[in-house]
Amino acid sequence: MNAKTLYWLIRREFWEHRGGFIWAPVITGIVFLVLNLMGIIGGEVFGSRNGFHFGPLEGQDLAAKIHSLDGHQLQEVGSALDLAMLSSSGLISVVFAFVVFFYCLGALYDDRRDRSILFWKSLPISDSATVLSKVIAAVLIAPIAVVICGVLTGIVMLLMFAIALSFHGVGVWSLLVLAHPFQVVGFLIASIPLYLLWALPTVGWLMLCSSWARAKPFLWAVVIPVALGVMISWFNLLGSAGFKSSWYWREIVARVLFSVFPGGWLRDSNFNHLGDNPESFNHFLSLSASYAVLAKPDVWIGAAAGIAMLAGAVWFRRWRDDS
Amino acid sequence: MNAVVTANGLSKRYKNTLALDNVSFQIPAGRIVGLIGPNGAGKTTALKAILGLTDFQGQLNVLGLDPRTQRDKLMEEVCFIADVAVLPRWIRVHEAIDFVANIHPRFNRAKCEAFLARTKLTSNQRVRQMSKGMIVQLHLALVMAIDAKLLVLDEPTLGLDILYRKQFYQNLLEDYFDENKTIIVTTHQVEEIEHILTDLMFIRDGRIVLNTDMEAMGERFAEVMVSADMAATARQLKPLDERQVFGKSIFLFDGVDQAQLKTLGEIRRPSVSDLFVATMKGTYA
Numbered sequence: 001m002n003a004k005t006l007y008w009l010i011r012r013e014f015w016e017h018r019g020g021f022i023w024a025p026v027i028t029g030i031v032f033l034v035l036n037l038m039g040i041i042g043g044e045v046f047g048s049r050n051g052f053h054f055g056p057l058e059g060q061d062l063a064a065k066i067h068s069l070d071g072h073q074l075q076e077v078g079s080a081l082d083l084a085m086l087s088s089s090g091l092i093s094v095v096f097a098f099v100v101f102f103y104c105l106g107a108l109y110d111d112r113r114d115r116s117i118l119f120w121k122s123l124p125i126s127d128s129a130t131v132l133s134k135v136i137a138a139v140l141i142a143p144i145a146v147v148i149c150g151v152l153t154g155i156v157m158l159l160m161f162a163i164a165l166s167f168h169g170v171g172v173w174s175l176l177v178l179a180h181p182f183q184v185v186g187f188l189i190a191s192i193p194l195y196l197l198w199a200l201p202t203v204g205w206l207m208l209c210s211s212w213a214r215a216k217p218f219l220w221a222v223v224i225p226v227a228l229g230v231m232i233s234w235f236n237l238l239g240s241a242g243f244k245s246s247w248y249w250r251e252i253v254a255r256v257l258f259s260v261f262p263g264g265w266l267r268d269s270n271f272n273h274l275g276d277n278p279e280s281f282n283h284f285l286s287l288s289a290s291y292a293v294l295a296k297p298d299v300w301i302g303a304a305a306g307i308a309m310l311a312g313a314v315w316f317r318r319w320r321d322d323s
Numbered sequence: 324m325n326a327v328v329t330a331n332g333l334s335k336r337y338k339n340t341l342a343l344d345n346v347s348f349q350i351p352a353g354r355i356v357g358l359i360g361p362n363g364a365g366k367t368t369a370l371k372a373i374l375g376l377t378d379f380q381g382q383l384n385v386l387g388l389d390p391r392t393q394r395d396k397l398m399e400e401v402c403f404i405a406d407v408a409v410l411p412r413w414i415r416v417h418e419a420i421d422f423v424a425n426i427h428p429r430f431n432r433a434k435c436e437a438f439l440a441r442t443k444l445t446s447n448q449r450v451r452q453m454s455k456g457m458i459v460q461l462h463l464a465l466v467m468a469i470d471a472k473l474l475v476l477d478e479p480t481l482g483l484d485i486l487y488r489k490q491f492y493q494n495l496l497e498d499y500f501d502e503n504k505t506i507i508v509t510t511h512q513v514e515e516i517e518h519i520l521t522d523l524m525f526i527r528d529g530r531i532v533l534n535t536d537m538e539a540m541g542e543r544f545a546e547v548m549v550s551a552d553m554a555a556t557a558r559q560l561k562p563l564d565e566r567q568v569f570g571k572s573i574f575l576f577d578g579v580d581q582a583q584l585k586t587l588g589e590i591r592r593p594s595v596s597d598l599f600v601a602t603m604k605g606t607y608a
Contacts, residue, residue, distance in 0.1 A: 008425045015418050016411070111411065118405035119462075121376065123426050124398040318394075321377040 005125060009133030010141060020099040021142045028095045029153035032088050036157050040164045078178035079281040081158060085184050088157055089150025096146045097261040100138050100199070104206035104260070107134045108317055109217045115323045127317040131211075131310060135203055139196045143262075147188040155181065180285070187285045191262065194290055197299055198265045200306025205256040208309040211316035225253045255302050265293045327352050327473050327505045328373060332381035335368050335529075342368040343379065344529035352472070353502040354536075355519055358509045359599055360526035361606045366509045369526065370477050373507070374403055386472055399428060402466050403475035408458045408482075412451040416444055416461060423465050435468035438498070456487035463491060467499045474499075476508040480515075488512065492519055513596045523595060525602055532602060546593040547574050547584050557587050564601035575601050 014021055069077070108131070111117040120130070162176055209221040229252075233245040258264065266289065283289060293299050328350040335343040342365045350356055360366050371377040375390030375397060383390060388397045410419065416439070424432045442460045450458055459479065466474065480488040496519055500506060510516055523540055525533035535543065549557045554572045558565070560583075562574035575593055576584060584590055593601075 005426055008422055012418075012422055015415075016413050114412065115406065115409045116411035118376075118403075118409045119411065121374075122398065122403045122405065122466075123423065124395060124428070125426060126395040319378060321371070 005129055006133055006136075009125065009129060010137050013134060013137035014141070017099075017103060017137075020103055021137070022145055024095055024099050025092045025146050025149035028092045029088065029149045032091050032153055033156055033160070036160060040160065044164070074178055077175055078180060081176065081179035082181075082184050082285065083281065085151070085154030085158065085179065085181065086187075088153040089147070089188055092146055092150045092153065093262045096142065100142065100260045101202075101206065103138055104134075104203050105210050105217050105221060107138075108207055108211035108313060109213060112320065112323050117323050128314045131207065131314045131317060134207070135310065139199045139203060140192065143192045143195055144189075147185070147192070150188060151181070151185050154184070183285050187287060190287050191290060194265060194293075195262050197294075197303045198262075199260050201255045201302040201309070202257060202259040202306075204306030204309030204313070207313040208316070211313040211320065214322055222257065225256055229253050251298070259302070265290060265299065325352055326350060326384075327386060328507075329384040330369075330372075330381070331383070333369070333372060333383055334380040335365075335372060335377065336380075341529050343372070345381070346526075346529070346531055348524065348531055348534055350505060350507065350522070352505050354521045355500065355506045355508065356522040356524060357513070357516055357520040357595070358507055358524045358526060359513060359595070360509075361603055364526045364606075365529040366526055367477055368529075370403070370405075370475050370507065370509065374401065374405075374475060400471055401473045401475065402469050402471040403477070404459075404462055404466060404479045405475075405477050406479075406481070408455050410450045410458055410462055413449065415447055415449050417446040419450075419461065419465060420446075423469075427469055429470040430465075431468045431470065435464050438464040438467060438494075456483050459483060459487065459491065463494060467494070472504060474504065474506045476506065476510075478510055479508070480510065480512065488515055492516060495519075513599060514594070517595045520595070525599065527603060527606060533598075540598070541592045542581075543578055544593050544598055545576050545579065545581060545584055546591045546597065547576065547588050548572075548591070549574055549588045553587050560584075564597075564604070 111120060158176060158179065162173060166173075205225075206217075206221055209217045209224075213220045229245065229249055232243060232248050235243070236245045254264075326349045328348075330349075331347050333343050333346040334341070344365075346365075346369065358366050358369065368377065372379045372383055373385055373390060375394035378391065385397060386400050390397055414422075420432065420435055420439075424430050424435075439461070442457070442464070444453070444457060444461055450461070453461070463479075480491050483491070492515065495506070508516060508520075520537060522536045523533065524531055544563075547557065548568075549572050551570060551572070557572065557574050560574075560576060560579050563577050564575040566573050571588075574587075575597065581590060
């Protein structure tokens with residue numbers, strides 16, 4: 001396996017999945033912007049019908065009000081803007097997570113079903129390189145595309161609001177300076193390695209099912225962990241408390257099926273009131289909270305299990321003989 | 324004589340059928356071998372074993388490598404068209420060329436493009452927009468541009484019209500094959516490849532029932548057209564097969580002295596398909 005082969009294998013994934021990896025985030029971003037634009041226009045129309053106005057017409061000048069804000073309030077405004085920027089990435093990454101989920105399920109199955117695996121296998125490519133390229137495409141390169149889309153969408157959204165407000169004579173450009181776009185971008189990019197580690201158990205499990213199932217990998221991937229969970233819950237109900245079903249649902253089922261959703265590692269952290277408190281938001285953006293999960297063994301155990309399942313996927317890729 | 328493929332006691336069992344039953348054979352370099360057998364005889368299993376696509380019992384050596392453990396290395400020297408139309412449907416012509424050019428160390432891009440220039444394929448076309456014949460043209464262009472030592476073709480022209488089929492084998496002979504290359508091909512359209520084969524292998528129920536080169540086949544087997552009055556004499560020589568045409572009998576003999584046969588009537592070299600039908604008598608019964 002060399003770097004050039006790996007590069008072309010990853011490019012191949014993007015040729016095949018251009019729709020999911022590139023167009024899905026772009027279209028989600030556009031939809032997000034259109035919804036915002038509709039909101040702005042709706043607000044304008046509603047406002048003018050009801051004689052409700054922003055800006056200089058409204059007794060107190062909003063611009064003057066901004067000048068009167070103290071340091072703490074300015075910080076709050078900045079954090080709100082950062083959060084607004086992040087929200088666009090949030091929506092895109094939910095869509096992206098679905099894309100990655102189904103990508104992983106099909107990655108080692110679709111070409112067995114349409115038999116094009118026989119073409120790929122006629123080339124000097126090792127099965128481990130094939131699987132590795134698919135993992136890298138899903139949890140490293142595709143998230144970068146998502147971050148780029150998310151940031152661009154966020155910036156365009158802020159500009160839209162700025163322009164809308166400037167029609168009312170409110171100079172919000174000075175407010176925009178309060179936002180920390182670079183910090184937001186840095187936060188998103190720095191979250192990618194964490195995402196990779198966090199998503200490994202799900203990616204590993206889905207690809208294992210994808211390489212192993214003779215039919216319907218989705219069904220197997222979902223039915224096996226859920227059926228086990230139902231069994232365990234049932235035993236719990238019967239009163240044998242040797243094994244807690246709640247632990248199983250949370251640490252096994254959620255980890256093998258839903259860890260492709262970004263930010264799952266924050267489930268233990270307390271970030272419920274981000275918008276209220278700029279300090280807590282800055283703490284959030286500083287990544288120390290995110291990276292704190294690396295201190296706990298859960299992430300590492302999950303990643304190791306994910307890698308073990310990927311090794312299984314490589315083995316099935318090599319020896320599954322059904323096309 | 325250096326063998327490209329050496330199989331020794333090759334066996335493969337699927338759940339309840341024996342696909343290959345202790346098969347041994349050798350394929351020397353620079354040959355075009357036709358592996359011919361009825362459906363389910365074990366042809367594809369044999370090819371899959373050679374290509375390292377399936378596990379098996381016994382010994383198999385392909386170009387000095389074990390296809391089970393050294394497959395990645397083997398695939399630099401071996402190429403195959405496993406079946407018609409297995410190219411991924413989403414890929415475009417230029418993507419396929421770019422990919423193979425950058426993945427395969429022995430790929431000659433100019434040769435591939437020159438070959439494609441003779442077809443109607445355009446560089447931006449997707450496989451899903453092509454006819455079956457065009458897909459095979461693309462696949463063949465990719466494969467012929469690879470300087471491999473062994474090319475394996477499993478039913479490469481199934482379902483193509485006669486123009487594509489003829490062109491396929493013509494291209495293969497004129498632009499690809501030389502004394503350093505070896506081709507193994509399976510097909511049911513025996514008549515069409517008969518003239519390009521140098522060697523013949525019949526496989527039935529997982530066993531090789533005939534393994535000969537074409538010259539030896541002409542010496543060993545003979546077809547004689549015998550008039551009705553000599554037919555009884557001919558039958559005493561234990562023919563493989565007998566059929567009636569225009570009131571005369573055509574006998575197929577295996578290993579009977581040709582001088583002796585000449586006294587019975589006109590001798591011809593049997594066609595591969597006639598020989599095949601005679602050898603496989605009772606397969607599906």
